[in-house]
Amino acid sequence: QSEDKNKRGYLEYAFSKxxxxxxxxxxxxxxxxxxxxxxxxxxxxxxxxxSVMQILDNAVASDSLIVWVIDLFSFNGVIKKTIIExxxxxxxxxxxxxxxxxxxxxxxxxxxxxxISAFKEYDLxxxxxxxxxxxxLAKYKNVLNECIKLRKGHDVYLIGDIGAGKTTIIxxxxxxxxxxxxxxxxxxxxxxxxINVTEFPLTRSSSIYVLPDFAADFxxxxxxxxxxxxxxxxxxxxxxxxxxxxxxxxxxxxxxVAITLIDxxxxxxxxxxxxxVFVKKINSxxxxxxxxxxxxxxxxxxxxxxxxxxxxxxxxxxETDNDKIKHEISIxxxxxxxxxxxxxxxxxxxxxxxxxxxxxSRMER
Numbered sequence: 333q334s335e336d337k338n339k340r341g342y343l344e345y346a347f348s349k350x351x352x353x354x355x356x357x358x359x360x361x362x363x364x365x366x367x368x369x370x371x372x373x374x375x376x377x378x379x380x381x382x383s384v385m386q387i388l389d390n391a392v393a394s395d396s397l398i399v400w401v402i403d404l405f406s407f408n409g410v411i412k413k414t415i416i417e418x419x420x421x422x423x424x425x426x427x428x429x430x431x432x433x434x435x436x437x438x439x440x441x442x443x444x445x446x447x448i449s450a451f452k453e454y455d456l457x458x459x460x461x462x463x464x465x466x467x468x469l470a471k472y473k474n475v476l477n478e479c480i481k482l483r484k485g486h487d488v489y490l491i492g493d494i495g496a497g498k499t500t501i502i503x504x505x506x507x508x509x510x511x512x513x514x515x516x517x518x519x520x521x522x523x524x525x526x527i528n529v530t531e532f533p534l535t536r537s538s539s540i541y542v543l544p545d546f547a548a549d550f551x552x553x554x555x556x557x558x559x560x561x562x563x564x565x566x567x568x569x570x571x572x573x574x575x576x577x578x579x580x581x582x583x584x585x586x587x588x589v590a591i592t593l594i595d596x597x598x599x600x601x602x603x604x605x606x607x608x609v610f611v612k613k614i615n616s617x618x619x620x621x622x623x624x625x626x627x628x629x630x631x632x633x634x635x636x637x638x639x640x641x642x643x644x645x646x647x648x649x650x651e652t653d654n655d656k657i658k659h660e661i662s663i664x665x666x667x668x669x670x671x672x673x674x675x676x677x678x679x680x681x682x683x684x685x686x687x688x689x690x691x692x693s694r695m696e697r
Contacts, residue, residue: 381527385418387522387543388419391487397424397487398489400427401490401497402492405430405433408689409450426451427461427479430497431463433567433569444461447461486538488539489541490502491543512535529543551665552564553565554665555636557636560633562608564605565606566605572670574600576601583613584612589680591680597676599671599676603669646684648680653675659673661678670695
């Protein structure tokens, strides 16, 4: 109905009439659309194996050191709260991987500030943050030696999401690892669980335990097929694509994401994605038809057969401040956009349950 804004099912008359002529699709009334835009403020589902939680209970009991590995490209500051609550009392080191593929504007200092602010939101303060570049073996050695020193005789538990880079860290650790004990490096069935972990003995009574990867519940990677996963995963240094958007203009990121400037001044947007991801600017008058055609016909990479209708997407809306500071909106597993915050209203459609977050930009500032 389009007569009473205070009653259920209200939709602007002009919009309703236009849509009914063009599409035989589901319509969202104003109230439903507002509910959809609130999804980013709710707790996303988190699947953590109970045995992993049991292992972390042992880490807490032995006052162990947690080494938390994050993918600097995918990390957007949304952290599994179940893990946070479990390890809150322990000393935490954060290691950021894939520094080598980030754009030149990402300085060490800005990235460290970005990571600190993300963990601070969960009331955690890492005792050390290391940034790793696969092209610099010396940096790996220095960071890993720092981790060993900071453990102060306690066990170390290495944790992280799928694809975070734990394997690369372990491969580099092994190159310089000297076993000074009579114990063996081994795969073990962790006592009391059904999980295999890798154990590196450090002394007679302490070890490094490499836990299985956490499921990437929040990442767009977990929503798409393997072919599309390869498309969104960068293989070389990221370069930005720059677009000037006016009110109503949109960016289509393959068939996966739509970014629209709903209101505010014309603004420059820089988008940071894999080299294999196609981005197209769409005029406001063509967006709706283009969006529906694209998700139905899978025109541009990356695509996914999992998304064929608007109901397969979550809708987020951001009201930015007029602080004239560089902000970013990041989509976990896909990349991020940066822009000067001028009081814009930005709407983004992403696959359901994908984590999306606005923050001060990780780029140099």
